[in-house]
Amino acid sequence: MSSVKEQWIKEACQVYQRAYVPYSKFPVGACLVTKDDQIFTGVNIENASFGLTNCAERTAFFKAVSEGHRDFKHLVVAGDTDDPISPCGACRQVMVEFCDSSMPVTLVNKDGVTKEMTVGELMPYSFTEEQL
Ligand SMILES: O=c1ccn([C@H]2C[C@H](O)[C@@H](CO)O2)c(=O)[nH]1
Numbered sequence: 001m002s003s004v005k006e007q008w009i010k011e012a013c014q015v016y017q018r019a020y021v022p023y024s025k026f027p028v029g030a031c032l033v034t035k036d037d038q039i040f041t042g043v044n045i046e047n048a049s050f051g052l053t054n055c056a057e058r059t060a061f062f063k064a065v066s067e068g069h070r071d072f073k074h075l076v077v078a079g080d081t082d083d084p085i086s087p088c089g090a091c092r093q094v095m096v097e098f099c100d101s102s103m104p105v106t107l108v109n110k111d112g113v114t115k116e117m118t119v120g121e122l123m124p125y126s127f128t129e130e131q132l
């Protein structure tokens with residue numbers, strides 16, 4: 001019996017097969033978990049106009065928020081990488097918008113090796129609505 005976290009890791013590792021990455025050939029998968037245990041997966045989706053690319057993490061957040069979910073408890077990001085994948089700055093900023101700084105984020109490499117971080121560790125001294 002695998003733990004729920006192992007299930008979330010498996011989701012992120014499996015969904016990245018659906019990444020649309022004809023340009024970078026660099027698939028990424030994300031599995032975002034709500035506080036009421038719903039799962040939203042995401043992949044990176046590229047475009048011939050490169051700047052329109054949406055990362056896996058933001059795809060998962062935008063799917064969840066579009067479906068009415070804003071309370072999250074865990075994010076897993078899996079990449080075809082040697083080291084556990086490191087999310088880009090744009091995705092870190094989106095994490096800050098919707099997650100507590102203490103929320104755990106599991107980063108996974110191509111062999112399933114994980115690195116546990118929190119949103120606050122990924123994005124210290126971040127820009128938030130309090131500064132507006
Ligand atoms: O954490 C990450 C890092 C990169 N990418 C995507 C964006 C682009 O499609 C490809 C190469 O940058 O990887 C993600 O989806 N998430």
Ligand SMILES: [Zn+2]
Binds near residue numbers: 057
């Ligand atoms: Zn990103």
